[in-house]
Amino acid sequence: MTKLNKKLAISISLVVVIVSILSLTINNIFIHKYYLHEKKKIINTVGDKIEKLDSDTIIKDIDRIEDKYGINMIYTHLDMANGINEDAITEGLIKEFEKKDIKLKKFWISHYLVEDMKEKSINKIYNQGNLKYSLLVKFILKDNYIFAISMPIEHSQETISIINKFNLILNSFSVLIIILLTFILSKKIIDPLEKIKLLSKDIAKLNFRTEKIKTNDEIEELADSVNQMSVSLQKAQNELNKRNENLKIFIGGASHELKTPIALIKAYAMGIQDGIDDGTYLDTIIEESEKMNDIINNLIYLSKYEKREVKINSFDLKEILLLIIDEYKLIINENHIEINLNIDKKEFMIDGDIEGIKIVLRNLISNSIKYTIDNKIYISLNKNEKVYVSVSNRASGVIESELDNIWKPFYVLEKSRNRQLSGTGLGLSLVKEILDAQNLTYGTKLKNEYIEFFIEF
Structure with missing residues (x-):
């Protein structure tokens, strides 16, 4: 496995692991609270609606309300003549719950709860122990009737535990699949990158060539750019070689053209020094000097116009x-x-x-x-x-x-x-x-x- 394979596999696997840990944490901490929040929102909505109605209308519409909101609603009459009878109220509500096939092991109505109902609606949760659920109930006191809007809340810890185990197994398999897919997919990336790397090394060694890579993505664009660079560098090198060759020819030509008049000037000057001048030596020296001057002037002009001056x-x-x-x-x-x-x-x-x-x-x-x-x-x-x-x-x-x-x-x-x-x-x-x-x-x-x-x- 190449470095890129390892890097991709480790990076993606870490993402999966982190997501898994976050998922487990969220499941354990927040899912039950969210579930309870949604249940409370439903019964609060129902409670807000029925508080605006009279008791007769509520009793008449119980079935419709239950079907619409997916809740259970019961009621019992509150006889205030002899004060608040906690046991009678509790037993009355339990019997009504049993009619709805709701079994209760723990349920009670206290004197204080009834007193609080006179002020506002009350939400309570009754944990049913080994029945593995709780009952969320909203109590509303209206026209000497106690209305109980209820929704069962399943104990979610066991379910969450099963979900977490399943997610753990699923994510473990996901990591293995990701490593396999990463190897396959990264190979498609690495192979052309390897070709580009070898191409770049050849270019660095002045071995200019091109490499055809077809991936229909940014890698192909990179390969095209490197190919263009190779072609441009080869063209520049050829131009440089040509210029170097021309420079050699130029230097050789300049040396040849200057060598002859210099040799003649030297020879005729020595003739004058030795006293063998026939009267033409000085004219020859002047003539050759003028030729040298012409060559030098032409070289100066050539340099000037090469600079586009x-x-x-x-x-x-x-x-x-x-x-x-x-x-x-x-x-x-x-x-x-x-x-x-x-x-x-x-x-x-x-x-x-x-x-x-x-x-x-x-x-x-x-x-x-x-x-x-x-x-x-x-x-x-x-x-x-x-x-x-x-x-x-x-x-x-x-x-x-x-x-x-x-x-x-x-x-x-x-x-x-x-x-x-x-x-x-x-x-x-x-x-x-x-x-x-x-x-x-x-x-x-x-x-x-x-x-x-x-x-x-």
């Missing part, structure tokens, strides 16, 4: 886009890039983080300049239901499966990681964080070697 303002997207294109005019001309613009003449007022949108547009245009294979890039800005901006170019070697990866930090499409072409690999991940922080719709499309980056405002 955005400042929303209204601005004209068309104005910002043309400004960013103008920033790249020198590079475009040097590389003989042809820009095809498809921009409406109207204003394109949007709400957004203006500095973040500038970073996004710079990265998308910069990527197109780097990766175009036919020296052509296409930039469009139009509005139907939403403002739609896109930057596209023709690129080689891009496959559909790579499109989800390009948003990851330090992932670059140029496999050789040519330093003149690849960039830092942080640009598109920064674009993603900026756009996510503003809850904007964005994505990539690949069609006939053309890759398109688009944003909807």
Whole structure:
């Protein structure tokens, strides 16, 4: 038997025992008093009614009154000429009781009792000894007639004793039955609870699973809650593992991107120290320092937008886009890039983080300049239901499966990681964080070697 079995069995058995003890106590102390109280209430009710009637009416209605209230009523005439004759009154009443088949061993009427009757009705109880009953009598003196309203009172002690013994036996069997039923019913409770306990232990060991429990009660609701917790924790753990993996990749990528310029700066600085500078070493150090600065700035921006630190303002997207294109005019001309613009003449007022949108547009245009294979890039800005901006170019070697990866930090499409072409690999991940922080719709499309980056405002 489990702890719960024992606890339930003991608790319920104690309740039965306590109820039994209370029942025995109440039976012994109060049941006889209650029984007598009810009898007195009946004869008092009858007495109240007949006191309002004259003696002739009472005598005439005796049979009806007896039938209605379940009492016995007798009477005798009181001859006051020669004073109160106690014996005559007593014998007269006894004979009347015998006519009602009521046997009396102890019954008497005293002079004082008759005198009291003149003032009010009197209740008396006559114990009949070994006849094992008492007679409750209400005496009423009316028009020189003594009326006796009586009810027998059975001696209840023996009956109460039998009832108590029966209850004791019954309650003893009840305890045994309760223990048996408790074992059966608690098993239905304990089995699913045991499953929930094992499930909880597995969850504590990071072994996330669910347990199907069907009881149609609060235990089933508890099991469902634990199952939901298990699913949520598993999802959170998977997300945490994914984040940890991404963090490892991020740290590795950052280390790789910073290692190269640091190594070059060190090498060229040592060359200057050794006096072998051909006049280009300092320029190289400055160039590599600028690359490191770009990487660090991108990391700072990435951290900022991961925290969703955005400042929303209204601005004209068309104005910002043309400004960013103008920033790249020198590079475009040097590389003989042809820009095809498809921009409406109207204003394109949007709400957004203006500095973040500038970073996004710079990265998308910069990527197109780097990766175009036919020296052509296409930039469009139009509005139907939403403002739609896109930057596209023709690129080689891009496959559909790579499109989800390009948003990851330090992932670059140029496999050789040519330093003149690849960039830092942080640009598109920064674009993603900026756009996510503003809850904007964005994505990539690949069609006939053309890759398109688009944003909807």
